[in-house]
Amino acid sequence: MPKQRSEEYRGFRTAGIRLTEELLPTIVSHRTDKVLAALYAVHAFDKAHLVMLTEEALIPRRDGVAMLRALRDMERDGIEQTRLKHGGGIHSAENYLIHRLGEEVGGRIHLGRSSGDLNQTYQHTGQRDRLLEVMDEVNGLRSAVLPVAQAHLESIMPGYTHGQHGQPISLGFYLAMWAAVLERDFERLLQAYRRVNVSPTGAAIMTGSNFRLNRERTAELLGFDRPASNALDVIHSHDRLLESFCVLAILNSDLGRWAEDLVTWSTSEFAMADFPDRFCGTSSIMMQKKNPYAFEFAKGQGANAVGEMVKAFIVEKGPTGWAIQDRTYAVEGLWRVFTDTVRDLRWFREILPEIRWNTELMRERAGRYWAQATDVAGALVAEKSLPWRTTHQIVGILVRLSYERGFTPAETTPALLDEAAIEYMGEPVGLSSEALRRALDPANFVASRTLIGGAAPGEVRRQLAESRARLGVDEKEAAAARQNIQQAAKKLEAAIDALVGS
Amino acid sequence: MPKQRSEEYRGFRTAGIRLTEELLPTIVSHRTDKVLAALYAVHAFDKAHLVMLTEEALIPRRDGVAMLRALRDMERDGIEQTRLKHGGGIHSAENYLIHRLGEEVGGRIHLGRSSGDLNQTYQHTGQRDRLLEVMDEVNGLRSAVLPVAQAHLESIMPGYTHGQHGQPISLGFYLAMWAAVLERDFERLLQAYRRVNVSPTGAAIMTGSNFRLNRERTAELLGFDRPASNALDVIHSHDRLLESFCVLAILNSDLGRWAEDLVTWSTSEFAMADFPDRFCGTSSIMMQKKNPYAFEFAKGQGANAVGEMVKAFIVEKGPTGWAIQDRTYAVEGLWRVFTDTVRDLRWFREILPEIRWNTELMRERAGRYWAQATDVAGALVAEKSLPWRTTHQIVGILVRLSYERGFTPAETTPALLDEAAIEYMGEPVGLSSEALRRALDPANFVASRTLIGGAAPGEVRRQLAESRARLGVDEKEAAAARQNIQQAAKKLEAAIDALVGS
Amino acid sequence: MPKQRSEEYRGFRTAGIRLTEELLPTIVSHRTDKVLAALYAVHAFDKAHLVMLTEEALIPRRDGVAMLRALRDMERDGIEQTRLKHGGGIHSAENYLIHRLGEEVGGRIHLGRSSGDLNQTYQHTGQRDRLLEVMDEVNGLRSAVLPVAQAHLESIMPGYTHGQHGQPISLGFYLAMWAAVLERDFERLLQAYRRVNVSPTGAAIMTGSNFRLNRERTAELLGFDRPASNALDVIHSHDRLLESFCVLAILNSDLGRWAEDLVTWSTSEFAMADFPDRFCGTSSIMMQKKNPYAFEFAKGQGANAVGEMVKAFIVEKGPTGWAIQDRTYAVEGLWRVFTDTVRDLRWFREILPEIRWNTELMRERAGRYWAQATDVAGALVAEKSLPWRTTHQIVGILVRLSYERGFTPAETTPALLDEAAIEYMGEPVGLSSEALRRALDPANFVASRTLIGGAAPGEVRRQLAESRARLGVDEKEAAAARQNIQQAAKKLEAAIDALVGS
């Protein structure tokens, strides 16, 4: 019916309608790129919206059916290429439908919608789906950590503070820490997931619509938990987006720290860990090199996640609803962060069981640089009833003497200890050789850490059992969420079948 | 017993013990400052630890009682000044006790502890207590928003996108958005609270202790939900700290946006909102000025919260346990962010009910710049069964004509609409005057947004009722958390009474 | 000569040499992408290195000539596609040459080089070339600003502080500010340019080479000012990279602020500026919208530039030389920031002369909300010899009265001023009607700002003349830099001709 033929339709923003010039090509390109990552989410919303419009008789049934059929044709021909041919953006289905069916029919799809709920819906869907993907990968990594930890309950190694040897721990205890960290990451991801899985559909640009849209229906067909309760809020408050950035930044900060540990341990000087070659590069000039590429990327991704988060916070600064195109920078960054987070979680999961640990060297080091000194002071408290601080100072003097005179912990004698005691308090302490030997044994150090949270093998076994139980619960949680989304997708297809088949 | 007299004790790190030189004064100062903010949390831990050591007979009962009595004396004399006199840091109680009671007694307090669990405990306590304080203030602001929103269900105003008039909304609907935003902020705060309210006490520096500490007991006396399950994790994983920064950055980003709205609305050009004078400054040269100081600080705090968060993420980069003194920058920043967050929440709460809204101008503006255009197109769909896109384009042309020829929405006639329709599709649309008039009325626009999430007065009333109900639940949640902490404080004093009194 | 046939050569990192497994495909892809942006810079280095090796007889002349000929063939066939076919990374020329000429010949190109100087050379070249491009665009924008400023020396408008009307200024004065800002941006860009235009070629990975490379020669052929003086520094210190991020972040912060001004001024409420339609979008639902897309992207790019800068600072954290693959995230981000900076500078340059300014409204507003109040107090100082603070307070009271009673500045009378004076100091001031009228005229306000730096038309004309002169100098500076690079490119081709032609 418009004078312009439908086959020539280039989208609603053409010169001669509201505005008098065509949009600058350098601007158009941005609009297209932004949406590529979310084409399938937009596609699903297009279908759900058409089903609802048709079911509610807000458009002629015949037109609704024709459009749904055309979208199925598009699926057969390839969603991406077809949509790219029709502008590629969030309105590519409308462009396509007008081309195929004329504006008289295709011009009806957008009733009650706006770019606002289109954008926000694909952002909610995208965040939800990718959060779920990350949750699954976090669980995958947890399931990979637990058996390695279990296998190393007695692999003694130094624990570090300030980069210095602190106390002896075990590799299993260290890995049990990662299981605990990833549990909290899972929690944060799940909580973000629940906040984001509410439906913007039917919120239009801020007030909803004065047409009788069925918001519950589209929410149901797209797997959302419910329609958002305030339309202005769901379109123009973006704390959920910021939260996704935050939980990913925290997760990647965790993985980055892990990567830093492993890179450090793989140096010639630490020599504690060796990685499978396929994760490593070499050099075009220094052919001896075995460079820990995967962990370097993981460290870089830690930086990336923070930088992208910062962008998002800055973009969101300003009055409500003012930043729209600006947000392109934030949204594009988010998908990149998700992608590389999944990549890193998979790498960690694959590498971890294949790392060759130099357990012998680790054990030897754990006792070589006085990491066990705490227990020498402890033995003096236990056996001689001295105050902790007194024994602490005495052993501090002992350690200084050991560096000044060049004896090692293993070479330490009760006499040397007495010399330190005399220096501190004017009299010897008289610890037995046997007690000193026991106090100097790093394995004994670890074995005696039986308190809740301690490093003793039995206690770490308990921690791992707890982590395993918790992982089971979390896996069920994630599976239920995934199933809910899959069932919605089935419902959507069934609803289309019901309309198209009739 | 040590040669050095107890009155001269200057802390365990003196020249002649492990190290040969005194610590540089420019470094000492940093260690003191860091802890000032957390003195009371350290003090509580000192007491709980002594109670537990005494109850478990890990130190002589007489010594435990003497130390607890001395700490009560300190409370009488003033915790801050006494501790500052004794170094001011996390070990100020030990210094004080050794001065008063001699190393033979005071030297026993630190048994089984380390600076690690001291630091981490005050950080957990500090985060927990301040998160709770922020939660209370968020709830306070929610309770202030709801009645103002209720009072403005029919105060029509323009809603904005891209800084341009989008659609008519009501001020009540806008404020209902903020109630919804703050609900999510509360959720995030509470979830962070629960993750952080686990006890590091007894984790020492990473392995716990080989003395039979009762970790459940100190956790109970300090109001923690439970002892942390892996000692290495609770001391050296700092995702909880990052999460506190994140939830505060999101909250302050929300408040910053609100401040941006209000600052913009208070310009001479927008002229929609006027603030109580006590929140405003004037100028030393431009005496006409009324500058919105409070909201400027709130905007600045939005930036502050992000900058401090960035610091923390950078500080945490590195191998596990390496960054310790570095973390001073992160931890100090966190307390500042908490403090100014509370300040801003209180300001908002106080200002909000006193803002003078220029509702007349807001209403007039809502219909002056075509914000209601959506409904003209909608009327053509509803009455003429035209496709949405066709009516959208016709009204787009109409708006362009209005700017080219200088007529306002109120001056628009069916004839002008027909002219646009003819330009688009070669024929008029024939909308009745009455239908056109109704479509052009912004109040009618708002009244017809009755879908879930819509802007219609009745629907916003429903949203506010929902928010009120939710607020009630959340207030109970916060009160229960607070009560739990208070009861623990009482338990701690009762346990001391039981020991000291005997 | 190697057992593996040259046609099968897949690069030096193949399983069976130093390492036993092929590199993971998900890692390989990162290495390729990183370099795409810098392919031409790598290509130029490949040629210059071969020229130098051949001239210095470090490889057989025949082999050098054969490789240079093959690279000319590559140029004919298309550098990008040929290199992508051979791995796409910085070693794509070596792969190509070995395929074509056998390892016996092509295996000689990399003598004395490493991935280190390859990477760093393209980064220096890339930064240099793009800094220069940005410098040219900054100058282009300066040349666009000056005539618009000149045309608006008498377009009176309000100047803002705290979002409130501060004092009357002129649009020309406002635009003269931007000329001054861009001057400083140019300075920073030029200074960064000079620091980065030193040559990493021949620095290899950190120590240079024990082959007699001619570092001056490759530096000359690639247009660098000189070889870097410390090889470790030029490869592993990345402050230059951080500086590029910083100068771009500052420039984009400047443009972002300008965009914020213009977006604000284009609101219906401010209504001071209207942009060409081709830079604006409309809405799929709110067809009345004219959204300032270009400036929204510029605002977003302000955020983008900061976020990418943050990434780079975080990536660089760590010991010297440890972060290598991590840096991918920083380097890729830098090219994106450059690209969008150029885009925005071009947009500003194109839009600026076409903005329709509502000069009438601006002028009216400049006197409507007491922006001129400063001069009423000034008149009392000048004519009545009162202290500034006394007159300031009197006029402060006058302004308050005007809001309480609803009179405008134009309606103010000497009697009202006297009323305020009596309220403040118990007696009238007796300013003449004429003096009051003059003090209340915003145009007079501006005209009297004749001090250096002032807003008076004549003074702004002087500022613009100064800016124009400075622009001339800076344009010559940029042109000289560009010419230097172009001459180097010619020298390189001439050197190849001399070898290949022989």
Add this chain to the structure above:
Amino acid sequence: MPKQRSEEYRGFRTAGIRLTEELLPTIVSHRTDKVLAALYAVHAFDKAHLVMLTEEALIPRRDGVAMLRALRDMERDGIEQTRLKHGGGIHSAENYLIHRLGEEVGGRIHLGRSSGDLNQTYQHTGQRDRLLEVMDEVNGLRSAVLPVAQAHLESIMPGYTHGQHGQPISLGFYLAMWAAVLERDFERLLQAYRRVNVSPTGAAIMTGSNFRLNRERTAELLGFDRPASNALDVIHSHDRLLESFCVLAILNSDLGRWAEDLVTWSTSEFAMADFPDRFCGTSSIMMQKKNPYAFEFAKGQGANAVGEMVKAFIVEKGPTGWAIQDRTYAVEGLWRVFTDTVRDLRWFREILPEIRWNTELMRERAGRYWAQATDVAGALVAEKSLPWRTTHQIVGILVRLSYERGFTPAETTPALLDEAAIEYMGEPVGLSSEALRRALDPANFVASRTLIGGAAPGEVRRQLAESRARLGVDEKEAAAARQNIQQAAKKLEAAIDALVGS
């Protein structure tokens, strides 16, 4: 003359003038704190402004003299405490003068000024003075680095990439890198200094004044290079502030990297560097610890400088002149960053000459993990005319064999090299024992790096001489700047003497 007695004057912003309520105390406190850091700069501006007003007869000479005398009294009584007693902010001198001399006299100081140029002047002065202080400290550190570098031209050590041994270098060469880095830092500081040392005095809030202020005179008396050329620009463009943050962030990123090197080298595993005890802490539980506190703070300050920079960029986002109180967060952060930068530069300067380097271990390590492998391949090129890539691959195989079979570089024989060659290309290479031995000697590796920028002792000596010469030039530059400021201070006192003495 005002009804309120001068002794009761509480500043111009009191209830009853423009506004009807007193400013909220929680807001007042912010205004005071902000300015403390800059009290002396404000004080100097106060004096220079009064001198100029008096000289130009813009206020009665008698009043000008009385006020200057009163300010000298204030200096005698203590500037800080006197000003704090009078509100503490930028208007504390006015408050003080009105109290002492009555509003009739003291009310004249602010003529032609605003809070705008007061704030901006102390910010320019503060940045200038502190940049100069940092420049001096950077030069101090450079002067400390050079002799240490000179002393270690032959201290062979491993150079690292990817955390792995790359090539042998010398400690002197490594330190020469730092001299080069600090040169660029000095350049950036100086360039920022020059941009910031222009005078905002007399720019008032954006338009200057219509009183005949002598802007050149106040600029001269405060040591500025010239008055700023556009008053709006100098008050409301803050790229100079951002630039100060940026140059400090880069400098602290450099120092942070250096600290990371040293912390890593001081681990038990690397064991290459040992620091003076006074810069180190120990532990309250692990008495063996010697924790590198100073470098940990330097690392933290690297994070701090970036976080504060981010704040500033975010604060500055928004329309021109809108952010005022918001900027408090940025400005306060800047002074903190300056302070800790100076602290760290001093620490580095003091520590560096006292570090105990384990040169024997460093030398041994440099040849133990194949860092010298490059030269084995190089020897094959030089002696056997093989292509580089072929020799690279052969040695790559050799290194793999060494790890598989457990022989060290020192144990490598020509036969093993031949075995690798046969594996790669089917035939041996026949390198002589002597050539292999030479190629495997790390000292020889370093000695042969004689190219410009290389690691050879003679070449590093040249680099250090160049650095020393450059340092001499830069020290003169800094001294001249400092002298200029000191002379201005003398001029100011002389001008006051001339007025007060008359």
